[in-house]
Amino acid sequence: MLDTRYAVETPEGGELLLHPAGIGPRVLAYLIDLLIRGLLFLVLALGLGWAGGLGKGLAAVGFFALEWFYPVFFDLFKGGVSPGKKRLRLRTVQDDGTPVTFGASLLRNLLRVVDFLPMAYLAGLATMVCNGTFKRLGDLAAGTLVVYEPDPFATPQIDEAGSRALNLPLSTEEQKQIIAFAERCPQLSEERARELAAQLSPLLGAQEPDPVRALKQVANGLVGQR
Amino acid sequence: MKQRAFEAAYADEWQTFAGLLDALEQPRPQVEPADYAQFTHRYRRVCHLQALARERRYSSYLVEQLQDLVRRGHQQLYRRRPRRGGALVGFLVRGFPALVRAEARLFWLASALLYLPALGYVLAIQVAPDLVYNLMPPGQVTRFEQMYDPANRVLGEARESATNLAMFGFYIQNNISVAFRTFATGIAGGLGTLFFLLFNGLLFGAVAGHLTVLGYTQTFFPFVVGHGSFELTAIVIAGMAGLKLGHSLIAPGNRTRLESLKAASRVAIRLIYGVILMLLIAAFIEAFWSSNGALAPGLKYTVGAGLWLLVAAYLGLSGRSRSARAGGRHGA
Numbered sequence: 001m002l003d004t005r006y007a008v009e010t011p012e013g014g015e016l017l018l019h020p021a022g023i024g025p026r027v028l029a030y031l032i033d034l035l036i037r038g039l040l041f042l043v044l045a046l047g048l049g050w051a052g053g054l055g056k057g058l059a060a061v062g063f064f065a066l067e068w069f070y071p072v073f074f075d076l077f078k079g080g081v082s083p084g085k086k087r088l089r090l091r092t093v094q095d096d097g098t099p100v101t102f103g104a105s106l107l108r109n110l111l112r113v114v115d116f117l118p119m120a121y122l123a124g125l126a127t128m129v130c131n132g133t134f135k136r137l138g139d140l141a142a143g144t145l146v147v148y149e150p151d152p153f154a155t156p157q158i159d160e161a162g163s164r165a166l167n168l169p170l171s172t173e174e175q176k177q178i179i180a181f182a183e184r185c186p187q188l189s190e191e192r193a194r195e196l197a198a199q200l201s202p203l204l205g206a207q208e209p210d211p212v213r214a215l216k217q218v219a220n221g222l223v224g225q226r
Numbered sequence: 227m228k229q230r231a232f233e234a235a236y237a238d239e240w241q242t243f244a245g246l247l248d249a250l251e252q253p254r255p256q257v258e259p260a261d262y263a264q265f266t267h268r269y270r271r272v273c274h275l276q277a278l279a280r281e282r283r284y285s286s287y288l289v290e291q292l293q294d295l296v297r298r299g300h301q302q303l304y305r306r307r308p309r310r311g312g313a314l315v316g317f318l319v320r321g322f323p324a325l326v327r328a329e330a331r332l333f334w335l336a337s338a339l340l341y342l343p344a345l346g347y348v349l350a351i352q353v354a355p356d357l358v359y360n361l362m363p364p365g366q367v368t369r370f371e372q373m374y375d376p377a378n379r380v381l382g383e384a385r386e387s388a389t390n391l392a393m394f395g396f397y398i399q400n401n402i403s404v405a406f407r408t409f410a411t412g413i414a415g416g417l418g419t420l421f422f423l424l425f426n427g428l429l430f431g432a433v434a435g436h437l438t439v440l441g442y443t444q445t446f447f448p449f450v451v452g453h454g455s456f457e458l459t460a461i462v463i464a465g466m467a468g469l470k471l472g473h474s475l476i477a478p479g480n481r482t483r484l485e486s487l488k489a490a491s492r493v494a495i496r497l498i499y500g501v502i503l504m505l506l507i508a509a510f511i512e513a514f515w516s517s518n519g520a521l522a523p524g525l526k527y528t529v530g531a532g533l534w535l536l537v538a539a540y541l542g543l544s545g546r547s548r549s550a551r552a553g554g555r556h557g558a
Binding site: 012054056057058068106137 | 269270272273274276277280283285286287289290291293294296297299300301304305306387388389390391392393394395396398399402403406407409410411413414418471484487488491492494495496498
């Protein structure tokens with residue numbers, strides 16, 4: 001399966017699945033943040049313009065902070081989720097899955113200067129397509145990663161009662177596919193569902209009258225609804 | 227063990243843990259101290275159960291449910307609390323100078339890259355004054371001339387405090403941005419850092435040389451001597467951090483280039499913490515002391531010399547006994 005997810009083993013022996021985000025959503029998140037930053041610039045300029053020397057000084061410091069520290073702020077205090085990232089359900093993490101550190105955050109954001117070269121983040125985009133986890137130069141140096149937020153865990157909804165067991169062991173991946181099939185059934189046409197389920201009829205027994213229903217019941221059994 | 231028996235035996239454990247996570251994920255967690263104490267133990271248990279469930283090929287639903295708990299527990303356990311202020315102060319007082327000393331060769335290299343072109347240009351302009359126009363457009367040269375023309379200065383008058391505040395903000399924005407760029411572009415094999423060090427050195431040399439030829443030394447040098455101590459040294463350190471990035475890619479040694487870059491970055495970014503502090507101090511001196519025309523040049527030279535000595539002592543001596551001990555431990 002073509003899949004960019006990869007598993008990190010935690011020191012405790014558990015398994016974390018990280019799902020690195022590609023160029024599209026990251027560019028969109030960046031543009032949203034750029035817009036917000038632009039608005040803040042404007043507010044600063046208008047709001048402090050009248051305040052004379054002090055206002056000018058504060059505005060300069062504000063511009064400086066917005067230019068360099070806007071993402072660092074969200075990495076540090078909002079767990080790696082800037083407003084743009086929140087909209088696209090992304091998060092910055094270390095590449096071992098732990099929350100991003102201050103040093104790594106500062107580094108990846110200072111290196112934006114280089115990722116931006118020669119214009120419009122071309123260096124960063126070129127780097128992102130050259131490695132499997134979509135890291136720009138700043139991510140490579142800082143050991144950080146932008147990942148999708150995992151979906152909240154939910155019990156699969158299957159519109160069929162009763163359960164049955166298959167007489168053979170299924171791998172985790174195979175089990176997931178059967179459950180996914182049962183969940184997607186309402187969105188499939190009846191013919192298509194039957195066509196898909198028919199491929200598994202040798203496993204269900206040749207005399208099985210309704211393979212779709214049978215698979216749903218197998219899925220029920222896997223989910224634990226009896 | 228059948229899955230049903232497994233669930234019957236252990237479901238309590240992961241459900242308790244899930245409840246604890248729900249509480250911890252609230253914006254203001256209300257958790258008993260005893261539960262905090264139990265957290266890592268429970269987390270390890272859930273990790274263990276998840277690994278068992280996976281290896282025994284229990285239903286993917288159960289495995290994923292446990293995996294989700296592992297993920298949420300991991301997020302809680304490895305959450306970073308902002309560092310205590312004390313640790314940061316300790317680093318800036320002792321750790322940072324020790325770090326600079328540990329990379330002394332890069333420090334001197336970056337210094338040479340900044341100061342030698344400056345010195346060379348000052349000397350060259352004494353021989354051929356028109357050289358200043360090779361680096362700066364005439365308009366900019368005229369602006370510098372006006373800024374430091376003794377005739378334009380009403381001696382004995384300090385600048386307005388409002389202007390000082392505006393300039394303080396401007397110096398912070400401008401100087402720290404220059405330092406950041408000098409550092410970051412070092413990732414291109416050190417080339418960007420090389421460019422910024424040489425270019426800023428030449429620019430400084432051009433201005434200093436040109437104003438010397440015009441005889442404006444009594445306004446220019448008293449102005450720069452004070453904050454120059456912190457500002458130029460900070461730019462040198464930003465440069466050395468950038469060169470470190472570049473060097474890690476050119477000569478990675480036994481590591482892969484990526485690992486070498488990561489290791490160098492961890493050191494370099496800590497140098498940048500110190501650079502930020504030094505440039506904040508420099509901006510303060512520049513805005514409120516250097517710009518004060520009411521002070522006699524003699525006083526400014528004296529204080530300036532004191533500041534240079536202070537920077538030298540800070541970087542050369544601070545935290546030395548501790549780093550010597552650490553060095554000894556490494557040797558043994």
